[in-house]
Amino acid sequence: MGPEVLSQILGELPKKIDKNLLVGTENSDDAAVYRLSPDLAIIVTVDFFTPVVDDPYLFGQIAAANALSDVYAMGGRPLIALNVACFPNCLSVEVISEILRGGAEKVLEAGALTGGGHTVQDDEPKYGLAVVGLVHPDDILTNAAAKPGDILVLTKPLGTGIINTAFKGGLAGEMAYQAAVEQMATLNRDAAGCVKEVEVKACTDITGFGFLGHAAEMAKASKVSLLIDSQAVPLLPEVLDFASMGLIPAGAYDNRRFLNDQVVFREDVGQEIRDVLYDPQTSGGLLIAVDQTKVEEILKKMHQNDVRETAVVGKVIPSEKYLIKVL
Amino acid sequence: LDKTVDARGLLCPEPVLLTKKAIEKQLSGTVNVLVDNNAAKENVTRLANNMGWNVNVTSQENDYLLILSK
Numbered sequence: 306m307g308p309e310v311l312s313q314i315l316g317e318l319p320k321k322i323d324k325n326l327l328v329g330t331e332n333s334d335d336a337a338v339y340r341l342s343p344d345l346a347i348i349v350t351v352d353f354f355t356p357v358v359d360d361p362y363l364f365g366q367i368a369a370a371n372a373l374s375d376v377y378a379m380g381g382r383p384l385i386a387l388n389v390a391c392f393p394n395c396l397s398v399e400v401i402s403e404i405l406r407g408g409a410e411k412v413l414e415a416g417a418l419t420g421g422g423h424t425v426q427d428d429e430p431k432y433g434l435a436v437v438g439l440v441h442p443d444d445i446l447t448n449a450a451a452k453p454g455d456i457l458v459l460t461k462p463l464g465t466g467i468i469n470t471a472f473k474g475g476l477a478g479e480m481a482y483q484a485a486v487e488q489m490a491t492l493n494r495d496a497a498g499c500v501k502e503v504e505v506k507a508c509t510d511i512t513g514f515g516f517l518g519h520a521a522e523m524a525k526a527s528k529v530s531l532l533i534d535s536q537a538v539p540l541l542p543e544v545l546d547f548a549s550m551g552l553i554p555a556g557a558y559d560n561r562r563f564l565n566d567q568v569v570f571r572e573d574v575g576q577e578i579r580d581v582l583y584d585p586q587t588s589g590g591l592l593i594a595v596d597q598t599k600v601e602e603i604l605k606k607m608h609q610n611d612v613r614e615t616a617v618v619g620k621v622i623p624s625e626k627y628l629i630k631v632l
Numbered sequence: 633l634d635k636t637v638d639a640r641g642l643l644c645p646e647p648v649l650l651t652k653k654a655i656e657k658q659l660s661g662t663v664n665v666l667v668d669n670n671a672a673k674e675n676v677t678r679l680a681n682n683m684g685w686n687v688n689v690t691s692q693e694n695d696y697l698l699i700l701s702k
Contacts, residue, residue: 474645549682551648551675558671576678 307559308514327445328379335375335510336438338445346442350375352512353389353433357469357587358486361400365407366490368433371512371588373415376438377497378510378591380446383415383438388422391431404432415492450506451527451594455621458603460496461488461590462614463516463581464544466554471547481543488541488614489588496591496615499606503599511589515560517568517582517629520592524621524628527594533619533631535578548577548584556585567628574631582631590614594621635661639676640668640695647672648679655683655700665698673698 315330327346328338336350352372356364369386376383388408392401412419412434422435468485471477493510500508507527511519516538524531547553560583570579595603600617607615637654639647647667654663663685667673673696677687680700688699 470645474649476645549678550652551678551682552645553671553675553678555644555669555671558674580678 335378348438351435361403362407365404369408369411372434377493381438381440383417391427446508448526455594457619462539464541466584471552507594530625557583636664
């Protein structure tokens, strides 16, 4: 569902007020966080979707990495996961077990347990996880903590939606496809580990609303504006070529419409990179706002921990008429 | 007679693939493309521009007619 419709529906739902609900729906954060005691909070999140790749094992891995990412984006560690699945009757036992094996291996890699799950019969397969994680209340990362002067760092390249569209159309080569698959299946665990060591507070993960959608949520929640350097944003191979051929998922246009005049572009920013910045991402990277004195340190740690494509993509400025300006 | 691609009812990337096939066969002239959603309209426009065709868009109730010319 597009961000426009979703935020309208959520705004109308009845709510219970509880001071221990540290993170709810108000700032469009990645997961709910509830304080159980002064030094312990639980993170609760769920995410599942239709296959983004043909290989069932890889699909399982990607769906699980994507669901676990919300826990990392909130600063926590995954504790226990439940499988959420919809399978058609015609799907073979082998395919189903490969999807679940891919998911189970990712959960294991994240150091978490699988505690069962729920399956529904449906015409189109869907898979993902509900995840519970733990975090100390002082260590929660949020959309709302970016401050003017902070530097914006992104930990994975953009373009998974566009490459998937190109691949569906038979136009993406093996190299671009493999690069997209590999990064979608990569946990945000190591990136989140570096974030913790450097004492960053503002973090979100880049998923369905695209880079600009999630960056705008951070700007709005933090009451700041962001400057983005379009030349510095890391990209998957061939993404700009595919964008220029019109191989752009419909979700990118929904994201653009929702942000409308909240994002402004300098005139010379090309159409292709604009489209990529709106491209919905599957299991995307973390977007972090880090104090400028700690940028060198965090980049060094990211590279030491093999989060290789991490790049500085912009900076935080005091609130302007726009949420984001792309240069 | 102008060539027409009817891509109504199709989701991306199908309208782009059909248009690509049609304009690759033709070095110049006019190709009409019918689509029924915004993403297809935008994507076919990007493809055509990228391949050196001009695009003229008109709305017809719920559909878009894209006239590609070169």
